[in-house]
Amino acid sequence: METFFNPPSVAIVGATEKPGSLPGIILKNLIDMDFQGRIYPVNPKYKTIFGLTCFSSILDITDNVALTVIAIPAPLVLEVVQQQARKQIRHAIIISAGFREMGEEGIAMEERIKYVARENDIRILGPNCLGVLDNYTNFTTSFLSWERVSYPKKGSLSILSQSGAFAIALLDLASQEGLGIAKMVNYGNRLDVGESILLPFLRDDVHTRVIAIYMESVDHGRRFIEAAKSCSEKKPIVALKVGKGAAGIAAARSHTGAIAGNYAIYKAAFLKAGIIEANGLEEFIDGVKALSMQNPPKGNRILIVTNGGGFGVIVADHCSENGLDVPLPSPQLKEKLRNKLSAFYVVSNPVDLTGSACDQDYHTALNACMVESDEYDAAIIIPLMAPQGMTEKVVGLIADTMTRAGKPAVICTVGGAFTLKIKQLFEDHEFPVYPSPERSAKAMSMLLKRRQLLEGVKRSHHTRTLR
Amino acid sequence: METFFNPPSVAIVGATEKPGSLPGIILKNLIDMDFQGRIYPVNPKYKTIFGLTCFSSILDITDNVALTVIAIPAPLVLEVVQQQARKQIRHAIIISAGFREMGEEGIAMEERIKYVARENDIRILGPNCLGVLDNYTNFTTSFLSWERVSYPKKGSLSILSQSGAFAIALLDLASQEGLGIAKMVNYGNRLDVGESILLPFLRDDVHTRVIAIYMESVDHGRRFIEAAKSCSEKKPIVALKVGKGAAGIAAARSHTGAIAGNYAIYKAAFLKAGIIEANGLEEFIDGVKALSMQNPPKGNRILIVTNGGGFGVIVADHCSENGLDVPLPSPQLKEKLRNKLSAFYVVSNPVDLTGSACDQDYHTALNACMVESDEYDAAIIIPLMAPQGMTEKVVGLIADTMTRAGKPAVICTVGGAFTLKIKQLFEDHEFPVYPSPERSAKAMSMLLKRRQLLEGVKRSHHTRTLR
Numbered sequence: 035m036e037t038f039f040n041p042p043s044v045a046i047v048g049a050t051e052k053p054g055s056l057p058g059i060i061l062k063n064l065i066d067m068d069f070q071g072r073i074y075p076v077n078p079k080y081k082t083i084f085g086l087t088c089f090s091s092i093l094d095i096t097d098n099v100a101l102t103v104i105a106i107p108a109p110l111v112l113e114v115v116q117q118q119a120r121k122q123i124r125h126a127i128i129i130s131a132g133f134r135e136m137g138e139e140g141i142a143m144e145e146r147i148k149y150v151a152r153e154n155d156i157r158i159l160g161p162n163c164l165g166v167l168d169n170y171t172n173f174t175t176s177f178l179s180w181e182r183v184s185y186p187k188k189g190s191l192s193i194l195s196q197s198g199a200f201a202i203a204l205l206d207l208a209s210q211e212g213l214g215i216a217k218m219v220n221y222g223n224r225l226d227v228g229e230s231i232l233l234p235f236l237r238d239d240v241h242t243r244v245i246a247i248y249m250e251s252v253d254h255g256r257r258f259i260e261a262a263k264s265c266s267e268k269k270p271i272v273a274l275k276v277g278k279g280a281a282g283i284a285a286a287r288s289h290t291g292a293i294a295g296n297y298a299i300y301k302a303a304f305l306k307a308g309i310i311e312a313n314g315l316e317e318f319i320d321g322v323k324a325l326s327m328q329n330p331p332k333g334n335r336i337l338i339v340t341n342g343g344g345f346g347v348i349v350a351d352h353c354s355e356n357g358l359d360v361p362l363p364s365p366q367l368k369e370k371l372r373n374k375l376s377a378f379y380v381v382s383n384p385v386d387l388t389g390s391a392c393d394q395d396y397h398t399a400l401n402a403c404m405v406e407s408d409e410y411d412a413a414i415i416i417p418l419m420a421p422q423g424m425t426e427k428v429v430g431l432i433a434d435t436m437t438r439a440g441k442p443a444v445i446c447t448v449g450g451a452f453t454l455k456i457k458q459l460f461e462d463h464e465f466p467v468y469p470s471p472e473r474s475a476k477a478m479s480m481l482l483k484r485r486q487l488l489e490g491v492k493r494s495h496h497t498r499t500l501r
Numbered sequence: 502m503e504t505f506f507n508p509p510s511v512a513i514v515g516a517t518e519k520p521g522s523l524p525g526i527i528l529k530n531l532i533d534m535d536f537q538g539r540i541y542p543v544n545p546k547y548k549t550i551f552g553l554t555c556f557s558s559i560l561d562i563t564d565n566v567a568l569t570v571i572a573i574p575a576p577l578v579l580e581v582v583q584q585q586a587r588k589q590i591r592h593a594i595i596i597s598a599g600f601r602e603m604g605e606e607g608i609a610m611e612e613r614i615k616y617v618a619r620e621n622d623i624r625i626l627g628p629n630c631l632g633v634l635d636n637y638t639n640f641t642t643s644f645l646s647w648e649r650v651s652y653p654k655k656g657s658l659s660i661l662s663q664s665g666a667f668a669i670a671l672l673d674l675a676s677q678e679g680l681g682i683a684k685m686v687n688y689g690n691r692l693d694v695g696e697s698i699l700l701p702f703l704r705d706d707v708h709t710r711v712i713a714i715y716m717e718s719v720d721h722g723r724r725f726i727e728a729a730k731s732c733s734e735k736k737p738i739v740a741l742k743v744g745k746g747a748a749g750i751a752a753a754r755s756h757t758g759a760i761a762g763n764y765a766i767y768k769a770a771f772l773k774a775g776i777i778e779a780n781g782l783e784e785f786i787d788g789v790k791a792l793s794m795q796n797p798p799k800g801n802r803i804l805i806v807t808n809g810g811g812f813g814v815i816v817a818d819h820c821s822e823n824g825l826d827v828p829l830p831s832p833q834l835k836e837k838l839r840n841k842l843s844a845f846y847v848v849s850n851p852v853d854l855t856g857s858a859c860d861q862d863y864h865t866a867l868n869a870c871m872v873e874s875d876e877y878d879a880a881i882i883i884p885l886m887a888p889q890g891m892t893e894k895v896v897g898l899i900a901d902t903m904t905r906a907g908k909p910a911v912i913c914t915v916g917g918a919f920t921l922k923i924k925q926l927f928e929d930h931e932f933p934v935y936p937s938p939e940r941s942a943k944a945m946s947m948l949l950k951r952r953q954l955l956e957g958v959k960r961s962h963h964t965r966t967l968r
Binding site: 053054059131132135136177178179182183184195196197198199200202203206207209210248250274276277278279280281282284285286288289290313314315316338340341342343344345346347348350351352353354355359360362378380382383384386388389418419420421422423448449450452453469470471472473 | 598599645646651663670673715741743746749780782783810814886887888938940
């Protein structure tokens with residue numbers, strides 16, 4: 035698999051300097067990103083492209099080539115694969131669309147390519163895809179311009195996606211949410227390489243700590259579950275399964291030719307494989323963000339601290355909806371809070387510091403409840419920045435106190451420009467911020483889910499030992 | 502009620518120039534906003550405040566006063582209300598916290614105030630609230646600085662909220678979502694004036710077209726249903742009911758002293774009253790935005806047009822989840838689309854224009870499906886801006902085509918800075934934009950819900966006529 039992410043040499047088939055041409059943009063992106071492998075543009079029409087020697091066919095390249103990137107009309111792809119078979123190039127990323135997703139004729143073309151690949155031991159990514167982005171080797175086959183898509187910072191999130199548009203949207207969202215990227219793979223019609231092969235690779239990838247999968251269907255049921263299970267024991271996997279109802283299933287078929295299948299079976303498989311399932315794009319990125327920034331809580335006893343009572347109420351509602359407990363503080367803890375906080379603050383759960391709250395009150399409440407007491411496993415903290423007593427110092431105070439507590443927290447805050455600045459500061463401290471009560475409660479429940487899945491894994495190991 | 506929003510004269514009790522003092526900020530806000538009524542600061546310690554003559558008590562003001570704004574410690578409020586009774590001032594907004602939400606003693610204080618108010622025919626808003634913002638008279642009693650809270654543009658959304666923090670968050674969100682505000686009312690503990698009195702007032706308010714209500718509890722069950730029903734026949738009402746589960750109910754009680762009661766009863770009441778219910782803050786603002794910008798569709802047949810197949814699949818899934826139908830185009834319509842669009846675009850529902858889409862393709866697809874055909878009632882349109890063929894011209898093309906169709910549309914798009922610019926342009930054309938597939942489908946379902954509620958009202962009128 036390594037070759038797909040860090041090829042020592044790559045041929046870009048169909049490369050031109052024409053603006054808007056896909057292989058041209060791929061080539062330009064590689065040059066702009068300062069990719070260090072050797073690059074061979076292939077196009078019979080040109081002698082040089084962007085200053086690189088251009089070859090009329092891959093057969094004319096005298097050096098070894100590790101990978102071909104093919105972005106030419108679908109009917110012409112087979113011939114290139116046949117050529118690379120003769121030249122013993124063992125990897126291809128087929129960007130071109132117009133295959134399985136178009137119906138019978140496209141399926142037949144794919145089958146012919148698959149046959150040649152199998153006979154000649156060629157691994158294929160795609161077709162109908164963006165291919166890969168490796169943020170540590172600076173290799174990408176994306177044909178989108180980085181002027182339109184946020185170039186992600188280096189980080190620990192890796193993305194597997196059947197959908198290219200979705201993979202790109204995730205890159206944009208990751209940038210907005212302060213998440214760095216390790217690898218992105220979009221395999222589209224998944225003629226060969228899919229989740230079952232990529233997951234073990236990502237399990238052992240040093241840069242990857244969290245994995246996000248967008249799936250319409252799965253490449254191989256049993257192998258996928260095994261691969262995901264062995265991977266999720268080491269790293270959290272969050273999946274967004276789409277193509278659930280009749281309309282979505284039909285849409286998935288015309289999108290990547292995927293047979294989305296029975297959703298109930300997927301749900302059961304996710305549970306078995308230790309995968310955390312998200313419902314919708316926001317839950318997907320929210321869960322990934324929580325798992326990237328915070329550890330799972332030891333239990334489900336959640337403290338809510340707020341300076342906007344209404345927000346505390348909605349978070350409490352959504353905690354209940356998501357299986358999180360919001361227990362009242364013990365009389366002793368209540369007494370302690372009562373002594374340390376203003377008389378008209380509400381000492382309960384939520385702790386309501388009211389519109390009169392100042393930064394230090396957050397420290398006081400969290401220190402008493404999370405550091406000095408063991409009544410809570412995690413906190414949902416809601417610092418609304420509209421009141422005058424709130425300044426950016428609240429970020430450091432909350433971050434320090436929660437770090438001292440050694441318990442996870444997620445932040446909910448809503449507001450304009452000043453609030454966005456605060457969000458940024460929290461996320462620099464690896465505390466995930468959500469713009470609504472319901473999303474913060476859901477994200478916390480996904481952190482807890484990770485704990486439950488890990489314990490399920492531990493229990494099943496234990497059971498095996500006992501037999 | 503008018504006096505609460507446009508008092509010819511107002512006394513600000515407790516006013517000072519001290520930074521951070523609530524009555525001081527209220528006074529300063531009124532001066533900064535160029536409120537045109539007469540303003541009387543009241544504080545025995547000063548002769549003038551911000552250049553205005555200051556009175557040592559409201560009894561010393563020789564002119565008529567229409568409204569008092571009281572933001573002094575809770576135990577001192579009763580005396581002011583007694584004074585205003587003597588001076589026959591018929592309206593008071595009590596900002597001060599420290600009443601019912603603090604338990605028995607606070608309840609007793611409220612009861613004494615209530616008694617004096619009843620005996621003397623005084624209407625009271627609050628206590629424990631921000632009071633009002635009228636964006637057309639420039640009157641507000643908010644004690645938050647407009648440096649921290651987005652000052653909303655003039656518009657047609659009015660907000661009723663038990664929670665102050667929530668009301669402020671909605672002002673910020675409305676600004677971010679391109680929505681203008683008519684009136685905001687936050688009544689906190691709701692000693693007197695509540696939803697049942699405010700809804701008929703907003704029904705007849707010329708500036709209000711859509712009403713958003715945050716409620717923990719309701720002032721008077723039967724009157725509320727009647728008021729809301731008569732209001733919702735004219736204007737859409739979206740409600741966020743919080744305090745649903747045990748944890749939320751407890752939180753609501755310590756927030757505004759509200760008895761949140763049985764959620765099932767609220768659900769039934771909302772249905773009866775023609776209220777559209779939202780679950781969570783985002784659904785609340787999303788529904789309000791859709792209803793503010795677009796008309797309800799005539800039916801539930803939804804067309805999806807996308808240039809990112811995966812997004813089409815998720816929207817289709819979430820349409821199904823929300824009772825929206827995603828019917829395939831007829832053979833005739835399919836044929837027409839096939840002839841007008843590139844061969845490898847997917848002509849189905851979703852119409853998938855793929856990563857090769859250009860602006861004009863959106864016009865072509867929407868014109869054939871929405872203008873020239875009557876197979877769909879509304880569209881969810883997903884213009885992803887990463888591909889090169891997409892420019893800002895797509896906004897005008899989509900807006901014009903949908904306007905010609907006379908059918909509603911919502912937009913879903915995800916991305917970085919360029920996408921945010923596109924969002925702004927769409928919202929300038931009154932097309933609501935959502936940052937995720939699930940939210941766009943949900944918002945469309947709330948538009949449809951409005952149609953269903955209106956038809957329910959029509960049917961029940963009809964039934965009555967028949968008897």
